[in-house]
Amino acid sequence: MEKESLTGASGAISKWITTLDKHKELKSISDTLSKLKDAITKKDGKKIVELMTEAGDETTKAAEMAEGDEAMKIKMLGKCLTSSAKAISKFA
Numbered sequence: 001m002e003k004e005s006l007t008g009a010s011g012a013i014s015k016w017i018t019t020l021d022k023h024k025e026l027k028s029i030s031d032t033l034s035k036l037k038d039a040i041t042k043k044d045g046k047k048i049v050e051l052m053t054e055a056g057d058e059t060t061k062a063a064e065m066a067e068g069d070e071a072m073k074i075k076m077l078g079k080c081l082t083s084s085a086k087a088i089s090k091f092a
Contacts, residue, residue, distance in 0.1 A: 009040055017034055029058045039051055049092050052081050052085035053085040055078075059081060062074060
């Protein structure tokens with residue numbers, strides 16, 4: 001990954017961590033994203049894949065707590081994380 005990409009990914013993850021930290025019930029996702037941010041910084045491909053898969057699974061499960069349109073969007077995000085992890089695993 002290029003330095004700009006790493007910085008952008010870390011910045012986006014930091015924003016999600018800050019948002020999720022406001023919700024006790026989403027702490028596990030926040031913790032996983034913190035670990036993911038660290039793995040990205042260390043350029044640890046295998047750990048990135050593992051943590052993206054974990055974050056995807058946790059996010060998909062969290063969608064069950066949401067209602068209406070939000071639930072669908074959160075579930076889509078979870079599936080996107082999981083499928084992205086699978087794609088990255090081919091290169092990690």
